[in-house]
Amino acid sequence: MKIKNIHLLLLLASLWGPSFLFIKIAVREIPPVMLAALRIGIAAIILNLLLLVMKQRLPKDYSFWKRTFIAGLFAQAIPFVLINWGEQFVNSSLASILNGLMPLFTIIFAHFMIHNERLSGQKIAGVLIGFSGLIILVWPSLIKGVEGSTFGILSITGAAVSYGIGLSYIRKYFANTPSFKAPAAQLLSVTIYLAPLAFAMHPEFKFSAVCFSAFGSLLILAIFGTAAAFIVYFKLIERSSAGYASLVTYLMPIYGVVLGVLFLDEHISAWMILGASLILLGISVTKKTAKATRQNFEVNVDERLFTKFR
Numbered sequence: 001m002k003i004k005n006i007h008l009l010l011l012l013a014s015l016w017g018p019s020f021l022f023i024k025i026a027v028r029e030i031p032p033v034m035l036a037a038l039r040i041g042i043a044a045i046i047l048n049l050l051l052l053v054m055k056q057r058l059p060k061d062y063s064f065w066k067r068t069f070i071a072g073l074f075a076q077a078i079p080f081v082l083i084n085w086g087e088q089f090v091n092s093s094l095a096s097i098l099n100g101l102m103p104l105f106t107i108i109f110a111h112f113m114i115h116n117e118r119l120s121g122q123k124i125a126g127v128l129i130g131f132s133g134l135i136i137l138v139w140p141s142l143i144k145g146v147e148g149s150t151f152g153i154l155s156i157t158g159a160a161v162s163y164g165i166g167l168s169y170i171r172k173y174f175a176n177t178p179s180f181k182a183p184a185a186q187l188l189s190v191t192i193y194l195a196p197l198a199f200a201m202h203p204e205f206k207f208s209a210v211c212f213s214a215f216g217s218l219l220i221l222a223i224f225g226t227a228a229a230f231i232v233y234f235k236l237i238e239r240s241s242a243g244y245a246s247l248v249t250y251l252m253p254i255y256g257v258v259l260g261v262l263f264l265d266e267h268i269s270a271w272m273i274l275g276a277s278l279i280l281l282g283i284s285v286t287k288k289t290a291k292a293t294r295q296n297f298e299v300n301v302d303e304r305l306f307t308k309f310r
Contacts, residue, residue: 075166
């Protein structure tokens with residue numbers, strides 16, 4: 001394992017991990033749909049400008065853009081909006097932990113969508129362990145009758161489900177697409193329909209009314225948490241593999257929890273620690289299965305085409 005690859009992995013986690021902290025800050029003043037549209041729109045501009053600099057052009061055929069629309073809907077538009085909405089009701093630490101369910105849902109949907117990505121006994125065990133962690137996380141809110149927190153948890157869990165569908169769809173239809181073109185096209189297509197929707201839903205929104213911290217958080221999310229993270233991710237995959245790069249999933253919840261405690265005065269409960277441990281254990285179990293064959297999901301899924309995000 002090259003030391004430079006470790007540095008790139010840590011850098012990627014540093015870019016993605018804090019996203020939940022900045023979402024928590026930004027969503028206090030920027031509506032969830034508007035925040036998603038602006039974040040994706042700014043990142044789309046950056047990536048498409050990079051394509052111009054590299055003298056690359058996006059494909060023009062209809063089937064590519066139809067599939068790009070669907071991939072962007074499930075891999076970016078829906079999860080970004082759901083996470084933004086959910087963080088109005090749960091803290092950033094819990095949001096970052098729930099995001100760790102994404103690989104588990106991806107494995108489930110890949111089983112039905114991709115012929116050579118079948119569930120094994122070990123994968124099923126990992127999924128069940130992960131779901132038990134989710135139940136433990138939700139249980140305190142249910143017994144206390146705190147509907148807002150429960151809805152927030154369900155919203156972010158729904159984002160993980162959407163990510164799972166999106167990644168499986170990308171694996172199925174974009175495996176042979178050059179790495180920069182698919183994400184640039186996806187971000188662009190999402191911007192085309194999400195930006196008008198956001199401004200139609202919030203005609204009263206004014207940039208001048210957004211405070212410095214919220215606007216700064218938006219820029220950080222777009223520039224570093226989306227566009228820059230793509231570049232680092234592509235470089236890491238180029239130097240190693242998609243499987244190695246996916247190890248960032250283990251690091252992101254740690255960044256999210258620590259930053260939430262340090263900067264937002266959030267508290268970590270025993271329930272949260274236990275639930276998070278089970279979620280990460282479930283992911284670990286499923287990852288071990290993926291190592292058994294180079295043709296399995298973790299190696300073949302073209303994660304280069306997507307930004308978790310996170």
